[in-house]
Amino acid sequence: MIELYYAPTPNGWKISIMLEECGLPYELHPMQLGRGDQHQPEYLKLSPNGRMPAIVDRDPIGGGEPLAMFESGAILIYLAEKSGRFMPQDxxxxxxxxxxxxxxxxxxxxxxxxxxxxxxxxxxxxxxxxxxxxxxxxxxxxxxxxxxxxxxxxxxxxxxxxxxxxxxxxxxxxxxxxxxxxxxxxxxxxxxxxRPKLQAGLALGKQETQPMDQQARKIMFGVDAPSHAQAQQ
Missing domain, CATH: 1.20.1050.10 (Glutathione S-transferase Yfyf (Class Pi); Chain A, domain 2)
Incomplete structure (x- = not known):
């Protein structure tokens, strides 16, 4: 099972679309970026850059302990290798x-x-x-x-x-x-x-979207975001 930390944005959609297209089972962890979920200490352990999305694969390639991963491009490559889809072998x-x-x-x-x-x-x-x-x-x-x-x-x-x-x-x-x-x-x-699976990936979490008020903009664009060191304290 893959845990997906996600909000419906372009970078988030990349991963929700990929999971739907690959048919990999996943569990959604919705994130409210305007509330600063991406800056919370527990999330920074998964995504040190404080950005979304991130995944945790509880059954990773090669076995062993759960694998946490951030950066949407790296996640796409990983899911392609895990599923054997959407990445040529040649x-x-x-x-x-x-x-x-x-x-x-x-x-x-x-x-x-x-x-x-x-x-x-x-x-x-x-x-x-x-x-x-x-x-x-x-x-x-x-x-x-x-x-x-x-x-x-x-x-x-x-x-x-x-x-x-x-x-x-x-x-x-x-x-x-x-x-x-x-x-x-x-x-x-x-x-x-x-593509039906692409549409399913785009629909994920739509109901979780919150309006962008002034406070949310401050958090989203870093004005009120804690430093990494502060968040880890």
Whole structure:
């Protein structure tokens, strides 16, 4: 059994979608990020970075003690290996998938996160930041659109590369972007959106979502978050 520490955000959706797609049994531990669950000492033992998601596998690969893991990209690789799904065995194909997973982790997610922050949550509208991250978001969408021009999925067959990227592309309206400008991304997005298991992963924890009030924003964006050392005391 896998314990999933989760909230319905793009990074959380990656793992809920993967678990549903793989058919692996899991137990949900809902997290209220606006209340600071991610900063609690017990959670920091699982995820030292104080971010979500995290898992604990009670029956890990290779046996032994339960395995705790954080970072959504690492979790996706682990679940692919555990299930034997959505990661090719051929070396070239495997590293094609891993390249695009790293692209999402290092580029698409962080840049869209910053774009969304300055568009939607920053207390001041900073023109330079909005322009900087909007242009980078558009560039990254263009990279993905080019990659999808001659293929149905990002790296060959449907894989963890698609599972990692899809939840971030799902935020396109909030990002101020239109999929009409990226026809290959639009086609790919519609194909994935129709997958029943993907839909089940997206639906997980919807009822747990809380409104983003001023106090929640302070906690979410680190103003009131304790330092790691304080949280461990």
């Amino acid at each position: 070396t070239r194909a495997r590293f094609e998938v891993l390249q695009w997973l790293m692209w999402q982790m290092g580029g698409l997610g962080p840049m869209l996160g910053q774009n969304g922050h300055f568009l939607l949550y920053a207390p001041e509208k900073i023109a330079y930041a909005i322009d900087r991250y909007t242009r980078e978001a558009k560039r990254l969408y263009g990279v993905l659109d080019t990659q999808l021009a001659a293929r149905d999925y990002i790296a060959g067959d449907y894989s963890i590369a698609d599972i990692a990227c899809f939840p971030w592309i799902m935020t396109h309206k909030a990002q101020g972007l239109s999929l009409d400008d990226y026809p290959n991304v639009k086609r790919w997005y519609a194909t994935l959106r129709a």
